[in-house]
Amino acid sequence: MLRPGWFRQNRLALLAVLVLLPVTLGIMFAYQWLGYFERFPSRPVDVATGDSIQYGRSEWRIDSTDRFGADSARGQERGLPAGTDLIVVTVRVVPSSTGTDKEHDLCTVRLEETGGEHPTRSWANATGAAVPLTGTGPDLTSCSRELRTPYTFDAQFVVPADTGDWSALTLGASVVTELPEYARFSLD
Amino acid sequence: MTAAVPRWRHAANGLTLVGILAIAAVVLHTAPDRELQQSPITVTGALGERASGRNIAATVQSVTVTESVTAGDGWAGATTGVWVVVELTVEAVVTDQAAVLGTAVLRVGDAGFSASTRPGPATVAAASLATGIPLTGPLMFELPADVAASAAAAHATLELAANSDPRVDSQIVVPLDLTADEPQTSIDVAYPEWGAR
Numbered sequence: 001m002l003r004p005g006w007f008r009q010n011r012l013a014l015l016a017v018l019v020l021l022p023v024t025l026g027i028m029f030a031y032q033w034l035g036y037f038e039r040f041p042s043r044p045v046d047v048a049t050g051d052s053i054q055y056g057r058s059e060w061r062i063d064s065t066d067r068f069g070a071d072s073a074r075g076q077e078r079g080l081p082a083g084t085d086l087i088v089v090t091v092r093v094v095p096s097s098t099g100t101d102k103e104h105d106l107c108t109v110r111l112e113e114t115g116g117e118h119p120t121r122s123w124a125n126a127t128g129a130a131v132p133l134t135g136t137g138p139d140l141t142s143c144s145r146e147l148r149t150p151y152t153f154d155a156q157f158v159v160p161a162d163t164g165d166w167s168a169l170t171l172g173a174s175v176v177t178e179l180p181e182y183a184r185f186s187l188d
Numbered sequence: 189m190t191a192a193v194p195r196w197r198h199a200a201n202g203l204t205l206v207g208i209l210a211i212a213a214v215v216l217h218t219a220p221d222r223e224l225q226q227s228p229i230t231v232t233g234a235l236g237e238r239a240s241g242r243n244i245a246a247t248v249q250s251v252t253v254t255e256s257v258t259a260g261d262g263w264a265g266a267t268t269g270v271w272v273v274v275e276l277t278v279e280a281v282v283t284d285q286a287a288v289l290g291t292a293v294l295r296v297g298d299a300g301f302s303a304s305t306r307p308g309p310a311t312v313a314a315a316s317l318a319t320g321i322p323l324t325g326p327l328m329f330e331l332p333a334d335v336a337a338s339a340a341a342a343h344a345t346l347e348l349a350a351n352s353d354p355r356v357d358s359q360i361v362v363p364l365d366l367t368a369d370e371p372q373t374s375i376d377v378a379y380p381e382w383g384a385r
Contacts, residue, residue, distance in 0.1 A: 081383025130316035
């Protein structure tokens, strides 16, 4: 069909197609997807139980993790729905002593469950989540921009009672200036 | 001077061109259009059975057509038509981030009716969803009385999605027969409640 030497005559054009096609697809992929993943916490920095990490303008560590069932006294005081637990994670933050309020971190914390029979599931801090809590909660439930001395806050999560039974629980803490990296703490 | 191109090669080139055009035509006419590419991913459910999509799971427990309804907080809205009250349980599956029951549409024939937000928090319409924690409550739809009694009402569908724009995401579709039972004069419905029942 083809004249002898056709490939040789057109080798430069064919080579250009072979190079430019994947390069074009790669650029399109990078433009469409990498930028997308940069906008939210998508790159975890794992922190083992009890360890601390310098992240953003603060040092972070998990002090303790507590759990209350809906039938417990604490669960009833907080008005937990049937079949749910309240997980309270106490996070210790050592902020940098320098910088203005605006330069300090407002953070987002989420509880994540991986492995087990469910797909990866996550929950927002109960302060901004759907399920309302009653009773007296902790004074500080997220990061502070004003505090310059070490402090702790209690992130609260209302979760189904089977959460973490056969899977690992982690706490993700992110600040906007460090995205897409976020600190991912293993919980007991 | 180059040798003349034989006739069979002209014919072969022509056939190749026709073949390429035929393949292109098939691809062009069978490729999904933009509407289909972006359409919701339908999960068909059934009354009383749990249906689960990417980030929404729901169980429709009952459907009632009634002339008036009183919500769990005492709200009672007048309507010139009828109320279709759907009792359901709904939850987010993987994340509560931006998970809102933003799509709750009852389709009867070609007409679509969004769940009423007039009762406010006494319905689960536009309620925020929690991951793995069921929220049980009513959806209320206002329909013209003749639509609720039409032949198409026997083949109505309820569409549910965890956002107001269900394109390229799961949308639960539950077939409902609005004519199966006699319309009620009035009913009371419970206030939405979190947790397993």
